[in-house]
Amino acid sequence: MAERRRGAALEKALLDAAWEELTNNGYARFTMDAVVKRAGTSPTVLYRRWSDRDALVRATIPHVLRKHIHDVPDTGSLREDVLTLMREISATRLQLVTVMSVNLASYYQETGTSPGDLVDPTTTGRKEAVDALFDRAVERGEIKPELLTERIKSLPFDLLRHEFLTTFAPVPDHVLEEIVDTIFLPLVR
Template identity: 40%
Template sequence: MRRRGQELEQAILKAAQEELLESGYAGLTMERVAQRAGTNKNALYRRWPNRAALGVAAYAGLAAAGTVVPDTGSLRGDVLALLRAANAHWSSPLGEIVRGLLSAAGDDPELLALLHSRATSGGADLWQVVLRRAGIEVSPRVATVAIGLLRNEFVTRGAPTVPDEVLVEIVDEVYLPLVTGSSQPGG
């Protein structure tokens, strides 16, 4: 029986996710994904215009699987939990995938645009939930400053993981003073 619609799309995404986990973005090919999904390349191209779009969609599914909004009882605790989760994610095999996507983006303007749209829309939601719970309303750009600083640590220092004391500095010295207007940790 031939799969169609959502069923086929899910099979393709699952195959692409498996390819990403095994080979990273550099090893992701439309041909291998089609073969693994038991379909043809045309079925992939009808849904995603290119390898970059499929890679981003597959990665988004992998990344979303572990996304949880923390509720530690304090703004500082929630922000540290989000930052620690991001640090763990970027230090994991999934982090290698996103680093591969970012690395390839330098040569692929379409991939860069896709990653930029995902980063600017998806990431802010978690941060704004935590901030709203504390009675703070800020723009998505301000809400994601901490994650931007963490990303900077990975990019500029090439670190496989960022030490916890750096995460605490980001939260206490930059993020909380910015969002609360207070120089005291925890606002």
């Protein structure tokens, strides 16, 4: 007989089941009943935590993003730190970005939200991680801190996401190098 899940283990199982439903079927066919069935639990257990599918999606996305945080590289150079992080993201996040953009399109339309509304970098730890990378580059004297706006810091990663969404494939290394060397680095030096 399977051990009964409780607390954090149960919540993780529910959120993992919700992510699998979103990944496999998209938001248009995403139902609370499908998540209950996939998680092997009862509707009461799910509805006790999330009152509707919107609330469940808003809990699922940060849960998944927290599981996909990469260690921040410390290679000794901003160029290599950013390229290393972009290479790791390119190799591991294609499905995540695709699901968030394509499979959730009907969610954004129905709720009047955007991917940015679901992704709060402070709740996933992503902002602190990227800030540490840039703080080290400032300490090494590689970049001018007054040039580091939030938009500039996110630019290489925004362009990486754009590549994902226009090709639906991992981004080739020469493209990553072009983003970093010809677009990003000239803006911070």
